[in-house]
Amino acid sequence: MDLEIKGLSKTYPGASVRALNDVSIRVPAGEFLVILGPSGAGKSTLLRCINRLVEPSEGKVFHNGAEITSANGDLRAIRRSFGMVFQQFNLVKRLSVLTNVLSGRLGHRSVLRSLAYSFPEADKRIAVECLARVNMDHKAFQRADTLSGGEQQRVAIARALAQQPQVILADEPVASLDPKIARQVLGYLRQAAQELGITVLCNLHQVDYAREFAERVVGMSRGAVVFEGPSSLLTDEVLHRIYYREPGEEAKEEQ
Amino acid sequence: MAVSATVDGVLAELAARKRWRLSHVAVAAVVVAFLAWCAEGAGLRPKELANALPAIGEYFYRMTPPKWEFSEVLWKPAVETLYIALWGNVIALLIGLPLGILAAGNVTRSALVRNSAKAVLNLLRSISELIWAVFFVAAVGLGPFPGALALGVNFGGILGRLYAEALENIDPGPVEALEATGASRLQVIAYAMLPQALPQFVTFNLYWFEVGVRSATVLGMVGAGGIGFELVTTIRLFEWRETGVVLLLILAMVTIIDMASTWIRSKIY
Amino acid sequence: MSAPTFDAVVAATLAQESQRRMRRSTHALIWGVAVVAVLWFTAAQIGLNPLALAKGLPFMADFFSRMFPPDLAHLGLLGDVTVETIQIAVWGTLIAIVLSIPLALLGAKNTTPHPIVFHATRMLLNALRAINELVFALIFVAAVGLGPFAGVLAIALHATGMLAKFCAEELEGVDRGPVEAVQATGAGRMQVILFGMIPQVIPAFISYSIYRFDVSIRAATILGLVGAGGLGFSLIKTMKLFKYHETATCILVIFVLVFVSDWACSRIRAKIL
Numbered sequence: 001m002d003l004e005i006k007g008l009s010k011t012y013p014g015a016s017v018r019a020l021n022d023v024s025i026r027v028p029a030g031e032f033l034v035i036l037g038p039s040g041a042g043k044s045t046l047l048r049c050i051n052r053l054v055e056p057s058e059g060k061v062f063h064n065g066a067e068i069t070s071a072n073g074d075l076r077a078i079r080r081s082f083g084m085v086f087q088q089f090n091l092v093k094r095l096s097v098l099t100n101v102l103s104g105r106l107g108h109r110s111v112l113r114s115l116a117y118s119f120p121e122a123d124k125r126i127a128v129e130c131l132a133r134v135n136m137d138h139k140a141f142q143r144a145d146t147l148s149g150g151e152q153q154r155v156a157i158a159r160a161l162a163q164q165p166q167v168i169l170a171d172e173p174v175a176s177l178d179p180k181i182a183r184q185v186l187g188y189l190r191q192a193a194q195e196l197g198i199t200v201l202c203n204l205h206q207v208d209y210a211r212e213f214a215e216r217v218v219g220m221s222r223g224a225v226v227f228e229g230p231s232s233l234l235t236d237e238v239l240h241r242i243y244y245r246e247p248g249e250e251a252k253e254e255q
Numbered sequence: 256m257a258v259s260a261t262v263d264g265v266l267a268e269l270a271a272r273k274r275w276r277l278s279h280v281a282v283a284a285v286v287v288a289f290l291a292w293c294a295e296g297a298g299l300r301p302k303e304l305a306n307a308l309p310a311i312g313e314y315f316y317r318m319t320p321p322k323w324e325f326s327e328v329l330w331k332p333a334v335e336t337l338y339i340a341l342w343g344n345v346i347a348l349l350i351g352l353p354l355g356i357l358a359a360g361n362v363t364r365s366a367l368v369r370n371s372a373k374a375v376l377n378l379l380r381s382i383s384e385l386i387w388a389v390f391f392v393a394a395v396g397l398g399p400f401p402g403a404l405a406l407g408v409n410f411g412g413i414l415g416r417l418y419a420e421a422l423e424n425i426d427p428g429p430v431e432a433l434e435a436t437g438a439s440r441l442q443v444i445a446y447a448m449l450p451q452a453l454p455q456f457v458t459f460n461l462y463w464f465e466v467g468v469r470s471a472t473v474l475g476m477v478g479a480g481g482i483g484f485e486l487v488t489t490i491r492l493f494e495w496r497e498t499g500v501v502l503l504l505i506l507a508m509v510t511i512i513d514m515a516s517t518w519i520r521s522k523i524y
Numbered sequence: 525m526s527a528p529t530f531d532a533v534v535a536a537t538l539a540q541e542s543q544r545r546m547r548r549s550t551h552a553l554i555w556g557v558a559v560v561a562v563l564w565f566t567a568a569q570i571g572l573n574p575l576a577l578a579k580g581l582p583f584m585a586d587f588f589s590r591m592f593p594p595d596l597a598h599l600g601l602l603g604d605v606t607v608e609t610i611q612i613a614v615w616g617t618l619i620a621i622v623l624s625i626p627l628a629l630l631g632a633k634n635t636t637p638h639p640i641v642f643h644a645t646r647m648l649l650n651a652l653r654a655i656n657e658l659v660f661a662l663i664f665v666a667a668v669g670l671g672p673f674a675g676v677l678a679i680a681l682h683a684t685g686m687l688a689k690f691c692a693e694e695l696e697g698v699d700r701g702p703v704e705a706v707q708a709t710g711a712g713r714m715q716v717i718l719f720g721m722i723p724q725v726i727p728a729f730i731s732y733s734i735y736r737f738d739v740s741i742r743a744a745t746i747l748g749l750v751g752a753g754g755l756g757f758s759l760i761k762t763m764k765l766f767k768y769h770e771t772a773t774c775i776l777v778i779f780v781l782v783f784v785s786d787w788a789c790s791r792i793r794a795k796i797l
Contacts, residue, residue, distance in 0.1 A: 297614075
């Protein structure tokens, strides 16, 4: 049940620099992996290439041995296994918390039934259980835009959990939250993932959080991987490589 | 287990919220009854509806192929329609701007002046431009002039109210700041209020010019100029192929104005 | 090289400012002349004549005097027609709401299934918007006969064009974040539209529909001029019979109806937004 990224590259049309430069990572099942790096390092592009919100220019991604980057893959089935949490929370503001979480089940449901905005009982149970996991079940019927930032992100995590995914892709989930709330949100994410055996790829730019929550860290700078290892190995020299690398420096880092 | 109890609790509440309560059913019944009554009064019967579509289709079919030669006669009235819309908007601006400024809550201190301005604006806008056109034709005779006046008066009321609302919605900050410098009332209006509302004014005028063109196409029905006269005549004389040409010409005019308006808007913002 | 003195900086800026003023003034002058020229020309073409208006005011005054005072006894007869006017507006707007939803989905760049469908829909909507309700009413009266039915159809078609185009533009302008999020769950295209896009546009759609109802009431009051039902018919009838006092009553009722409708719709729309 692991994820393998081989030689992934991405150049956006009209851009002169590569957003992703030959990235190769292997993530064992159930790991909480933090991808650490400054903004513009390509972390967001990397995650989006995995669930194909962005199509990679080169390279392949394998999940459980099956290639998911090929154009023939069933996109819905792929995305079902990958839950995504966004920096801007991206809840539908006018819908209730519960409906937002229920929309995580859409990948499993037929289009016809969705037309009536109705879900089977089993889905409703799953949704409420996921809300309970992040302690937001008491606000199930409130409109999403009445919640605070941290609460909204917890609901977003519940939405991802509702997909019953194998992997959660978290793209800077706490960048807009202050430290105490951020730690709380990351805590919920890690706990739920551990309890349910979900692999997490979490983009962060804050070193402290990486140290606190990561089992392993991948450091990225300017589209390339410059470090891979446990957070204990995040020395000043490594951090300099991640955050202060000039363009043109070689990306010759050992795995 | 505690978690399960919470989950069951939420699910139970969800079920309760979804149940069809008596109040819902009552409201639904009233709405349906109201709509049925309206349908009866408006002459909407299923049989008529079923016959209507083919009948309308047949009439549009009679308009094809359009008699293109007829357009020779239409150029002058078509252009006249545009002129009516243009001057209608100018007159509307001249009437609506002062009245709108007077009717704005934050501009005019005197409630009497404000409410009088509002009353005049309401009078102007509530009476359709066609009815105004009838009056103005009685005053100055047939032709495009009464049409422009009618459009100007009616739209003056509409624009005036929009101007007033835009002025009432401006940011009070700059106004306060200017008042603090000791500027006179008129100076505050001119330098702090109007400049803020100006972009909105322009948007309103562009939009209503478009509406004005559409409205001007029917003023000819009561003798107030524009292509409306040709339109009504061709329909009354059952000259369907000519009617088709008039409709296409109106469509072309409005489309061009729409595109020009979009272009202008993109240049401003 | 010494730093520029304070006076030098001020002088330089003032010089720049007067240059820009000159440029702006010349631009304004050119535009001003162009606008005045256009207005002058068009004024001549349509026979704009303030003097004629001044001379015509006595005629208007005469007209008004023949209408004043309004014959209030006539009010009783107008009850049915007023109700009919409202009923026409209700169903015209309702049909427009129902038809505009699918048309909006087809006519918005991010929800349309195919570019050809998109352009065809946009053309259809432009056609519906370009043609006044009155013009539609004229044609429909010929097609389906006199009476309110033609009026309902006329209002419905024009309002559909306006409502659908508005809704399409709203759909094109939704926040992309939530849409992306729903896509990422593996939802199909239709589900993304239902759960990510439509909830975002509902308040604006409802508000504009209510506005359209207000406009429909206005339109319904004059459709009678061409025989499509409503107060307009009483208006033209009393005018043709020279019963100007009753015409005044009609105008009064129209005014009240439009005023009340406007007031009510504004209140409701304020509550929604």
